[in-house]
Amino acid sequence: xxxxxxxxxxxxxxxxxxxxxxxxxxxxxxxxxxxxxxxxxxxxxxxxxxxxxxxxxxxxxxxxxxxxxxxxxxxxxxxxxxxxxxxxxxxxxxxxxxxxxxxxxxxxxxxxxxxxxxxxxxxxxxxxxxxxxxxxxxxxxxxxxxxxxxxxxxxxxxxxxxxxxxxxxxxxxxxxxxxxxxxxxxxxxxxxxxxxxxxxxxxxxxxxxxxxxxxxxxxxxxxxxxxxxxxxxxxxxxxxxxxxxxxxxxxxxxxxxxxxxxxxxxxxxxxxxxxxxxxxxxxxxxxxxxxxxxxxxxxxxxxxxxxxxxxxxxxxxxxxxxxxxxxxxxxxxxxxxxxxxxxxxxxxxxxxxxxxxxxxxxxxxxxxxxxxxxxxxxxxxxxxxxxx
Numbered sequence: 001x002x003x004x005x006x007x008x009x010x011x012x013x014x015x016x017x018x019x020x021x022x023x024x025x026x027x028x029x030x031x032x033x034x035x036x037x038x039x040x041x042x043x044x045x046x047x048x049x050x051x052x053x054x055x056x057x058x059x060x061x062x063x064x065x066x067x068x069x070x071x072x073x074x075x076x077x078x079x080x081x082x083x084x085x086x087x088x089x090x091x092x093x094x095x096x097x098x099x100x101x102x103x104x105x106x107x108x109x110x111x112x113x114x115x116x117x118x119x120x121x122x123x124x125x126x127x128x129x130x131x132x133x134x135x136x137x138x139x140x141x142x143x144x145x146x147x148x149x150x151x152x153x154x155x156x157x158x159x160x161x162x163x164x165x166x167x168x169x170x171x172x173x174x175x176x177x178x179x180x181x182x183x184x185x186x187x188x189x190x191x192x193x194x195x196x197x198x199x200x201x202x203x204x205x206x207x208x209x210x211x212x213x214x215x216x217x218x219x220x221x222x223x224x225x226x227x228x229x230x231x232x233x234x235x236x237x238x239x240x241x242x243x244x245x246x247x248x249x250x251x252x253x254x255x256x257x258x259x260x261x262x263x264x265x266x267x268x269x270x271x272x273x274x275x276x277x278x279x280x281x282x283x284x285x286x287x288x289x290x291x292x293x294x295x296x297x298x299x300x301x302x303x304x305x306x307x308x309x310x311x312x313x314x315x316x317x318x319x320x321x322x323x324x325x326x327x328x329x330x331x332x333x334x335x336x337x338x339x340x341x342x343x344x345x346x347x348x349x350x351x352x353x354x355x356x357x358x359x360x361x362x363x364x365x366x367x368x369x370x371x372x373x374x375x376x377x378x379x380x381x382x383x384x385x386x387x388x
Contacts, residue, residue, distance in 0.1 A: 001028045001040045003384070008045035009366065013052045013336040013351030016329055017368055022050075026358040031383030035354045049366050049373070051332065052352055053099025053359035053380065055339030056126075056314050058231055058252045058300025060105045061086040061093075061114075065260075065308050072304060073180060075144040079108040086110050089303070090125040092310035095388040097380050099359035100339070100349050102129040102300070104171045104210060104231065107145050109133075112166040124387060127357075129343045132162040134171040134212075135198060140189045141173040141180060141212060152197040155190075159201035159209075168344075170202040172227075174211040175218030178258065178275045179305055185214035185234055185279055188221065195225035208344060210252070214279070216240055223247055229298060229342055232257070234279050236286035244295040250342050252300035253287045255320040260308040268306055288325030297326065298342045299335040315374040322371045331371055358384035 003026045010022035027034045062082040063072045069085060070077045086106075093101060103111040115128035135158055136146040147158040159170045174190050176183030195211055202209040203226075211222035214234040222230050223243045229250035244251065261268060261276040291297060299321070301313045318331040326334075340350025348356050360381050365373035380388035 002036050004039040004042045005045050008048050008050040011051040018049050026384040028384040031358055033354050033356055033358050049363040051361050052336045054097050054314055054335040055100045056098045057102045057298045057339050058254050058302050059101045059103050060304030061089045061103050062106050062110050063304030073142055073144045082107050082110050089310040093126050095311050096314045097361040097378050098126050098314050099382050100127040102343050104131045105134050109165055129168050131169040131171040132165055132167040136173040137189045141177050155194045155197040156201055159198045163205055168207050170198050170209040172198050172211050174213035174222045175215045181271045188218050192221040192225050195222055199226045234283040241290050241293050250296045250298045252298050254300050254302035256313040256317045257302040257305050257308050261306050264307040284324045291326035297334040298339045319371045328368050328371050
């Protein structure tokens, strides 16, 4: 069925504001935006605001943010539990308007297999760019859920392995972090040479590579290695920001990760809260400085970490980006066309135009004027059908 949506205020992803009176047509059979002269149905969206479905470039769908069922990094977690959580979390993402994700730390290849099911139409869920298991040094960040690699040759082997399994992104750990004991965000973990080896293998196959990197030295190692994006980027200085600009590399901020921990400090281990409290202010300052300097941003939440939920925090992440100093346009671009560019899916996602997936959100208010409009009730379309 061909459906004409008319009279909406539309941010296509390619314009710089919501434009009045834009019409677009959806083919509900192909699930795409199309051009057509004849339609079967018309929907009047006068007074409404329409934008592309959001892209969340940093999730952990196999994780339980409330630790009622399992704990992130628990070596005893099962495939059945991980799959159950992933399906639950994918549905929650849809309710927040997220129609595509990049998952950057899974187990049992759950993200890879669900990605294939969604792509062939067997699963109603956000599209998934899967990474499978990350790569970390022996005893490194998230070691219980990662392939432990030491040296360039092991990085090559396991990067090739995750891509053989179907991963379209190689995730590597350049530093320690907040969520696990016995390490800090400043710890340098995988070396520049190891990171570069993973990048080379990913790029040889036309895929992407990203690095968890929080401390300045580890961030710079990742930048010199040529990753497509740095995740978190908590401690930035002027030199590092200039490196991002010179190398044209994305930051995926994940501001909600420390915020969610600090909002629930009484429920969490002291080691985690102590580190999180120590980084939140620096994190916000760094992302604000990077945004004002023009560093490319892609939205990601790190959902799956402690109290970092899937059903609200993508919208909250964008508001936090604006609070740090990003413009509303930068935030909306981070969640749409920039996310698509980073994930290499611009041929079919990230904007409202003919030939792309009919993934879009209908809002009552204008998020270009108030970014928190995205946190209100919304109607979410995936492949031309209402899913939330």
